[in-house]
Amino acid sequence: xxxxxxxxxxxxxxxxxxxxxxxxxxxxxxxxxxxxxxxxxxxxxxxxxxxxxxxxxxxxxxxxxxxxxxxxxxxxxxxxxxxxxxxxxxxxxxxxxxxxxxxxxxxxxxxxxxxxxxxxxxxxxxxxxxxxxxxxxxxxxxxxxxxxxxxxxxxxxxxxxxxxxxxxxxxxxxxxxxxxxxxxxxxxxxxxxxxxxxxxxx
Amino acid sequence: xxxxxxxxxxxxxxxxxxxxxxxxxxxxxxxxxxxxxxxxxxxxxxxxxxxxxxxxxxxxxxxxxxxxxxxxxxxxxxxxxxxxxxxxxxxxxxxxxxxxxxxxxxxxxxxxxxxxxxxxxxxxxxxxxxxxxxxxxxxxxxxxxxxxxxxxxxxxxxxxxxxxxxxxxxxxxxxxxxxxxxxxxxxxxxxxxxxxxxxxxx
Numbered sequence: 001x002x003x004x005x006x007x008x009x010x011x012x013x014x015x016x017x018x019x020x021x022x023x024x025x026x027x028x029x030x031x032x033x034x035x036x037x038x039x040x041x042x043x044x045x046x047x048x049x050x051x052x053x054x055x056x057x058x059x060x061x062x063x064x065x066x067x068x069x070x071x072x073x074x075x076x077x078x079x080x081x082x083x084x085x086x087x088x089x090x091x092x093x094x095x096x097x098x099x100x101x102x103x104x105x106x107x108x109x110x111x112x113x114x115x116x117x118x119x120x121x122x123x124x125x126x127x128x129x130x131x132x133x134x135x136x137x138x139x140x141x142x143x144x145x146x147x148x149x150x151x152x153x154x155x156x157x158x159x160x161x162x163x164x165x166x167x168x169x170x171x172x173x174x175x176x177x178x179x180x181x182x183x184x185x186x187x188x189x190x191x192x193x194x195x196x197x198x199x200x201x202x
Numbered sequence: 203x204x205x206x207x208x209x210x211x212x213x214x215x216x217x218x219x220x221x222x223x224x225x226x227x228x229x230x231x232x233x234x235x236x237x238x239x240x241x242x243x244x245x246x247x248x249x250x251x252x253x254x255x256x257x258x259x260x261x262x263x264x265x266x267x268x269x270x271x272x273x274x275x276x277x278x279x280x281x282x283x284x285x286x287x288x289x290x291x292x293x294x295x296x297x298x299x300x301x302x303x304x305x306x307x308x309x310x311x312x313x314x315x316x317x318x319x320x321x322x323x324x325x326x327x328x329x330x331x332x333x334x335x336x337x338x339x340x341x342x343x344x345x346x347x348x349x350x351x352x353x354x355x356x357x358x359x360x361x362x363x364x365x366x367x368x369x370x371x372x373x374x375x376x377x378x379x380x381x382x383x384x385x386x387x388x389x390x391x392x393x394x395x396x397x398x399x400x401x402x403x404x
Binding site for chain 2: 008067068070071072092093096098105106107108109110111112115116118119120122123124126127139140141142143144146147148150151152154155156158159162
């Protein structure tokens with residue numbers, strides 16, 4: 001079984017043995033002849049896939065009752081992978097979703113690390129620092145790098161840990177946030193677990 | 203006595219009776235012949251003012267012991283205006299500074315409302331919503347507008363209120379944040395109070 005999670009920049013595949021990525025700009029989905037179960041948040045790719053019979057869109061097999069209309073399918077599917085916890089999916093945006101007893105409770109959207117770096121830099125060249133992910137969260141900053149790092153990371157940290165639930169880190173930037181959320185479980189396959197759960201009910 | 207707080211976009215004046223603003227791009231500081239006490243974070247304007255004898259830079263009269271070298275002079279001066287509390291200065295950036303018993307304890311920098319709106323929009327056109335400042339902070343969002351509003355505002359709110367101190371809202375966007383921090387004191391003259399305190403010690 002071939003699974004594929006398509007974002008704005010890449011196709012993320014999982015076959016029976018391993019996961020790998022292909023670039024949205026160069027990969028030709030028609031080159032695959034076997035059955036592919038996919039989810040896709042990229043509207044351009046979505047159109048191309050509609051005409052390929054072996055590409056099966058899982059979004060039409062999701063019970064949407066508990067979610068909202070404009071919610072990204074990647075968030076919905078990841079939410080199905082766990083029974084209780086907070087999912088922090090760190091990509092171009094960081095989405096934070098809470099699941100209790102298998103039910104989606106709600107969630108929020110925070111800028112991803114690259115987007116937020118750019119934001120500070122654009123406000124002022126004086127704020128053009130890389131984030132300090134090893135920041136001391138219990139001490140108010142007295143230097144510029146920590147002042148922006150605290151602004152970006154401490155606020156997120158406080159909110160996410162306030163739910164007092166297991167934290168699941170996923171997405172391309174999960175590793176960056178690992179030092180911050182030291183008790184979190186990093187699971188880059190979370191979305192595929194959700195996809196498999198949906199397929200098992202089809 | 204004429205006071206002036208100069209930012210990236212405007213000269214903010216206070217004379218004995220009222221405050222008013224002039225645009226950085228069109229105002230000519232040499233048109234003023236009386237004594238002006240100023241602070242300035244705009245490096246271009248700073249150079250022009252150096253040659254004008256009646257413009258007196260207050261930054262050289264500030265005891266820097268307790269602050270850090272790259273800290274904006276506007277934050278430093280505002281911090282001198284209060285004895286205890288959190289100053290939330292909402293402009294192109296939102297700076298949050300904590301003062302205890304007249305001492306600066308540290309602070310952080312968060313993107314301003316316009317900068318953060320642009321950040322979400324640039325991540326995805328699907329996130330191009332105005333922030334909902336009347337958001338229910340005690341409920342996890344289930345729609346896109348609230349999902350970004352919560353990401354931006356709840357995280358800031360939780361951090362700022364966690365100090366359990368009087369909150370002072372100032373800066374051009376102070377009014378926008380007023381509904382969020384309902385017990386805060388809005389004081390758009392805070393920086394001038396700090397300036398007057400420094401002048402009184404000169």
